[in-house]
Amino acid sequence: MAGRFSRRRMLTVGGAGVAGAVAAGGAGAWARGLMAEEQHGSEAGGAVAFLGEHQAGITTPAQDRLHFVAFDVTTDKRADLVDLLREWTLAAARLTAGHDAGPVGAVNGSPEAPPDDTGEALGLPPSGLTLTVGFGPTLFRDAGGRDRFGIADRKPAALADLPHFRGDALDPATGGGDICVQACAHDPQVAVHAIRNLARIGFGAVSMRWSQLGFGRTSSTSRAQATPRNLFGFKDGTANLKAEDTAALRQHLWVQAGDGPAWMTGGTYLVTRKIRMMIETWDRTSLAEQEAIVGRTKGTGAPLGKRGEFDELNLAATGADGKQVIPADSHVRLAHPDTNGGARLLRRGYNFVDGSDGLGRLGAGLFFMAYQRDPRRQFVPIQTSLARNDAMNEYLRHVSSGLYACPPGVRTADDFWGRALFSS
Amino acid sequence: MAGRFSRRRMLTVGGAGVAGAVAAGGAGAWARGLMAEEQHGSEAGGAVAFLGEHQAGITTPAQDRLHFVAFDVTTDKRADLVDLLREWTLAAARLTAGHDAGPVGAVNGSPEAPPDDTGEALGLPPSGLTLTVGFGPTLFRDAGGRDRFGIADRKPAALADLPHFRGDALDPATGGGDICVQACAHDPQVAVHAIRNLARIGFGAVSMRWSQLGFGRTSSTSRAQATPRNLFGFKDGTANLKAEDTAALRQHLWVQAGDGPAWMTGGTYLVTRKIRMMIETWDRTSLAEQEAIVGRTKGTGAPLGKRGEFDELNLAATGADGKQVIPADSHVRLAHPDTNGGARLLRRGYNFVDGSDGLGRLGAGLFFMAYQRDPRRQFVPIQTSLARNDAMNEYLRHVSSGLYACPPGVRTADDFWGRALFSS
Numbered sequence: 001m002a003g004r005f006s007r008r009r010m011l012t013v014g015g016a017g018v019a020g021a022v023a024a025g026g027a028g029a030w031a032r033g034l035m036a037e038e039q040h041g042s043e044a045g046g047a048v049a050f051l052g053e054h055q056a057g058i059t060t061p062a063q064d065r066l067h068f069v070a071f072d073v074t075t076d077k078r079a080d081l082v083d084l085l086r087e088w089t090l091a092a093a094r095l096t097a098g099h100d101a102g103p104v105g106a107v108n109g110s111p112e113a114p115p116d117d118t119g120e121a122l123g124l125p126p127s128g129l130t131l132t133v134g135f136g137p138t139l140f141r142d143a144g145g146r147d148r149f150g151i152a153d154r155k156p157a158a159l160a161d162l163p164h165f166r167g168d169a170l171d172p173a174t175g176g177g178d179i180c181v182q183a184c185a186h187d188p189q190v191a192v193h194a195i196r197n198l199a200r201i202g203f204g205a206v207s208m209r210w211s212q213l214g215f216g217r218t219s220s221t222s223r224a225q226a227t228p229r230n231l232f233g234f235k236d237g238t239a240n241l242k243a244e245d246t247a248a249l250r251q252h253l254w255v256q257a258g259d260g261p262a263w264m265t266g267g268t269y270l271v272t273r274k275i276r277m278m279i280e281t282w283d284r285t286s287l288a289e290q291e292a293i294v295g296r297t298k299g300t301g302a303p304l305g306k307r308g309e310f311d312e313l314n315l316a317a318t319g320a321d322g323k324q325v326i327p328a329d330s331h332v333r334l335a336h337p338d339t340n341g342g343a344r345l346l347r348r349g350y351n352f353v354d355g356s357d358g359l360g361r362l363g364a365g366l367f368f369m370a371y372q373r374d375p376r377r378q379f380v381p382i383q384t385s386l387a388r389n390d391a392m393n394e395y396l397r398h399v400s401s402g403l404y405a406c407p408p409g410v411r412t413a414d415d416f417w418g419r420a421l422f423s424s
Numbered sequence: 425m426a427g428r429f430s431r432r433r434m435l436t437v438g439g440a441g442v443a444g445a446v447a448a449g450g451a452g453a454w455a456r457g458l459m460a461e462e463q464h465g466s467e468a469g470g471a472v473a474f475l476g477e478h479q480a481g482i483t484t485p486a487q488d489r490l491h492f493v494a495f496d497v498t499t500d501k502r503a504d505l506v507d508l509l510r511e512w513t514l515a516a517a518r519l520t521a522g523h524d525a526g527p528v529g530a531v532n533g534s535p536e537a538p539p540d541d542t543g544e545a546l547g548l549p550p551s552g553l554t555l556t557v558g559f560g561p562t563l564f565r566d567a568g569g570r571d572r573f574g575i576a577d578r579k580p581a582a583l584a585d586l587p588h589f590r591g592d593a594l595d596p597a598t599g600g601g602d603i604c605v606q607a608c609a610h611d612p613q614v615a616v617h618a619i620r621n622l623a624r625i626g627f628g629a630v631s632m633r634w635s636q637l638g639f640g641r642t643s644s645t646s647r648a649q650a651t652p653r654n655l656f657g658f659k660d661g662t663a664n665l666k667a668e669d670t671a672a673l674r675q676h677l678w679v680q681a682g683d684g685p686a687w688m689t690g691g692t693y694l695v696t697r698k699i700r701m702m703i704e705t706w707d708r709t710s711l712a713e714q715e716a717i718v719g720r721t722k723g724t725g726a727p728l729g730k731r732g733e734f735d736e737l738n739l740a741a742t743g744a745d746g747k748q749v750i751p752a753d754s755h756v757r758l759a760h761p762d763t764n765g766g767a768r769l770l771r772r773g774y775n776f777v778d779g780s781d782g783l784g785r786l787g788a789g790l791f792f793m794a795y796q797r798d799p800r801r802q803f804v805p806i807q808t809s810l811a812r813n814d815a816m817n818e819y820l821r822h823v824s825s826g827l828y829a830c831p832p833g834v835r836t837a838d839d840f841w842g843r844a845l846f847s848s
Contacts, residue, residue, distance in 0.1 A: 005835055064611075067777070111712035118707055119657020119722055120775075123650070173782060188489075188612075188639040192655075192777050193820060200707045207784035213637075215612040226547070231616075233543020283542055283624045288535035298543055351544075353491070353616050353637055354778065358597060360631035362620060 039182060045125035045186070050096045052409040053266055054254065057130030058346065058371050059243035061225055063184040064216030066350040068272070068367065069199070070177025070402060071206035074140065078149045082422050084205045088133070088181075088198055090414035098126030101197035118200060121193035128382045129194055131184040133417045134270050134404025137161055137176040156260040156423055158269055158374045159405045165387040168398050174210040174274065175400035182270075182369070188213065210400070212274065214350025214367045221348055227309060231277050231351050231364055232395070234294050235301030238309055239336070241346040255373055255408075263420035266408030268371045271379045274352070274400035277365040282395045293391045295332030303332065315339070328421040329391040335382060343378045345370040365396075375403065438671025458754055469549035469610070474520045476676060476833040477690055481554030481771065482795050484665035485649055486845045487608040488640030490774040491615040492696070492791065493623070494601025494826060495630035497563065502573045506846050508629045512557070512605075512622055515842035522550030525621040542624065545617035553609040553618055557841045558694050558828025560584055563602040564707045578845055580684040582693055582798045583829045589811040592822050598634040598698065599824035606694075606793070612637065634824070636698065638791045651725060651733060655701050655775050655788055656819070658718050659725030662733055663760070665770040679832075687844035690832030695803045698776070698824035701789040706819045716814045719756030727756065739763070750762055753815040759806060767802045769794040789820075799827065 048056050073081055091101045102116025140155035141147055181198055182283050183191040191255040192213075199208055218230045219237035223244050230236040241248055250256065255264045282290070291297055291304065301309040305317050305325035315333055326333050347370045356364040372378040387393070407418050473482050497505055515525045526540025564579035565571055605622055607615040615635075623632055642654045643661035647668050654660040665672055674680065679688045706714070715721055715728065725733040729741050729749035739757055741749040750757050761768050771794045778787040796802040811817070831842050 069780075111715075112707050112710045115657070115711050115714075115722065117657075118703070119635070120653045120655055122653060122657070124682070124725075174779070189653075189775065190774070192639075192788075196655075196707075196788075197704065199786070200704070203704070203708070208432075208780045208786065211777070211780040211786060214781070215616075229544045229546060229613075231542075231544055231620075233539070233541075233546070238742075279542070279620065280624070283620075284538050286536045287539050290539075291535070298539065299546075338585070348695075351613065353617070355598070355637070356493075356632045356635040360633075362623070362632065362635060364620075 008381070038202075039040060045127055047097050047126035048128055048130050050093045050131075051411060051415075053411065054268075054409045055130075055132045055406060056096070057132035057182055057184050058253070058268060058348070058406070059221055060128075060130050060184070061222040061243065062216065062220060062348055063128045063130070063186050065185055065188040065191050065215035066216075066367065067183045067188070067211065068180065068214070068369075069195050069211040070136070070180045070209045071199075071202065072209045073148075073178045073205065074207050075205045076148050078422070080205050084202055085418050085422070086416045087201055089410055091197060091201055092131040092133075092194075092417075093410075095197065096126065096129045096131055098124075098129075101174045101201065113244050118193065119195055120196075124187060124190055124193075127185045127187040127190040127193075127415065129183065129190050131194055131198075132182040132184075132406060134180045134182075134406040135159075135418065135421070136177050136180065136402065136404050138176065142178075151421060154261050154263060156182075156405055157214045158255075158260055158264075158376055159403065160373070160376060162271070162380065162401060162403055163384070164308075165383050165398065167387055167393055167396075168401070170401050171399055174212075175402050176274075177209040177402065179206065180270070180272075180402060180404045203227040208257055212352060212367050214352045216350060217370045218349040218351055218366055221346060230349075230366055231279055232282055232290070232294070233332050234290075234296060234298055235309060236349075237347055238296075239346050240302055248344065249346070252373055252378065253346050253371055259373065263418075264405060264424075268346075268373065268406050269375050270402070270404045270406050271368075271370050271372070271375055272400070272402035272404075273368040273383075273398050275366045275368055276363070276399050278361075278395045278397070279364050280361050285395075292327050293330060293395075295326045295330030304330075313338075327391070329389050331386070331390050331392045334386050334390050340382050340385065343382055345372050345378055345382070371406070397408075430483075434476045469551055471521050471550035472552055474517045474552050474555075475835060475837075477835065478692070478833045479554075479556045479830060480833070481556035481606055481608050482692060482772070482830070483645055483673065484552075484554050484608070485646040485667065486640065486644060486772055487552045487554070487610050489609055489612040489615050490638035490640075490791065491607045491612070491619045491635065492604065492793075493607075493619050493635040494560070494599075494604045494633045494640070495626065497572070497602045497629065497633050499629045500572050502846070504629050505573055508626055509842050509846070510840045511625055513834055515621060515625055516555040516557075516618075516841075517834075519618045519621065520550065520553045520555055522548075522553075525625065542617065542620055544620075547616050548611060548614055548617075551609045551611040551614040551764065553607065553614050555618055555622075556606040556608075556830060558604045558606075558830040559583075559842065559845070560601050560604065560826065560828050562600065573846075574837070575845060578685050578687060580829055582679075582684055582800055583827065584800060586695070586799065586804065586825060586827055587783045587808070589807050589822065591811055591817055591820075592825070594825050595823055598636075599696075599826050601633040601826065603630065604694070604696075604826060604828045612639075636776060636791050638659075638776045640774060642775055642790055643771040643772040646772060654773075654790055655703055655713070656706055656718070658714075658720060658722055659733060660773075661771055662720075662725055665768050665769075672768065673770070676797055677770050677795055683797065687831060687842075687847075688829060692770075692797065692830050693799050694826070694828045695792075695794050695796070695799055695824050696824070696826035696828075696829050697792040699790045699792055700787070700821045700823050702785075702819045702821070703788050704785050709819075716751050717754060717819075719754030728754075729842050747822070751815070753811070753813050754818045755814050758810050760815050764806050764809065767806055769796050769802055769806070795830070 100117035183194045185191040229233045255267045303313040349368040357363045524541035565576045607618045609615040651659045727737040773792045781787045
């Protein structure tokens, strides 16, 4: 850890007093010991390893709860941003291991300083917490075209702004952002605690732009998980990329050497879409209509015309009436790799309910998250086709959108989120 | 079950077609078999008994997740309202036992009707689901003074509108309501599924007014539960009324014969307050200040001046400086029964995070819920005192409020939510 690091810097920026800075060497040693811990996340309360070639929280078997946040960077100083990323990395290593962000008593032992941890997760297990970071296009060049941090020439071509899709009803205030953090855990209190403490640490350098809570069961990311159901009541993610598909992950998920700037090798791109579902209308649609729209049966999740959930779709099959068994405008056909030149995504979405909408309806839907090697060849063409033709669109509205470059994993105790991006 | 009952009535009101009504006798038998099941909710995935002297979900050990909803009744017909309450009761008995609200395929086998269950909880265990109903003041007499359902003369005096409290910043659109339903479960998908299916069944008779999701750990309601922490990071509910305090529950929680109209005997009153917490400001407050505001230590939760969480508060103690050890304006002193003529509440609140507030802050706080025998002698005087003097107010804002009369439990398979209220 470099000499500029100080766990308390951001707090002192907040005007909370003159609490003493931790000597950089001390903090480094503290972190190294922690990061070297052997961590296993097999049981629900356990810890997921933080260090690795790739960031955790992507192929990690999808935890049940989400707190997603996007920050805007409010400082224009590159050194402050780098300091924050170092500090966040340390905190993320501690939090994912089930430790607090820092002592609940002040570092220097004085009760006259704010605690270094907000306390609401005291006594709770690690709960499978993962923290995954991504950098939005505006971090590289802001809305005014400024290269605030001297990294515009390192912006990956794959991080090109998403096009407008037919039907988009996006609220810019709840999309985009300079930096995103995805917190997933089996306990929402643990996920919320982690995001809140990162926000607290970032006070004075970043401002929370938007945030979304979600609960599980919209995509499994491992063959060990049962396929969950979305709020349309259908199994979702049957054909998702899974952690066990090593070759497919190389092809469709992880940025490979030569794909673009070297700092992204081993990383991936995240697209988020907050998709409001008109569930009240859906619930008054006949079962036959629902199944025709999805292209699968509601009970077992089998493709229409097949019996088992994991049976291969037969996109060519026609019925006795000469019509396609899986309708031309069904969601499963339009989203299928065979309809999209083989393009696949690792989806990791969550259901959400944001209260009601003031019109007597639940503000419910899917917070779609998809990781991929290059959105220009994956999400963009798939969504272009879905936005034009998907029969499900009648029941959906895309209300927010985000795109982020997620760097590779933190590999050593000296590494930090985005180090290669900021190395000179 | 009376001959007027039909599980599909509300769906046909929705214009979904002419699906055949279930014969009342058949539905009654189906429900009776279900309600007679022995149910035990000891394990996390298990079922909590629906039938009982009191409604479940009050002294039931607090589950970790909440979906709370308030409906306005849109029909003016008493018979429609009574039908709905019958239908909801049946559905609640099924849902809390871990069954679907109805077949996912149509009742009469036709795929041309909407499913009788929305499907997203298929395959999930009962998850400790409880459904608890309450009736707001406006059910008895609406804002225009109308007695729509002929029950104005049965309105309990204890259901008097709450007064305005100092500092209240209430949004009427997200408070109040004619009927509330509290869904608590260990799995949010199960709680959301239950509320959504009640809303679906109620289509045409009720409209969702507001709704709130919450996650756990703000009050334990049983001595078997560890005291959880709120989003200020402090243990909350140490001195809460607990399920084991049978005599105290009679005194402070359950409406006794002679308290008011007979239909409420065995019931209780629920006050909800959505309390936004200024957590970013709190997080920049010193530990000493936080502990002085709460009146307890942050680490162990012990009262100031004591060592253990469950040590009795010494409200009279003074320190070497002659000042009160537990400050005069501390939350724990002002909320303590000794400061409020012995008044106690059974609190059952949940933490919430509704995204961010557009000002760079989390939209976070406490969804306070307190059950009690008479709000006029319990919540109202306690909150009047807190609103005037509590040092914590600087970090709080009450943004919504609700008051509901929760009838006693459903005791037999012929009973239904509010039967005694509507019996002639």
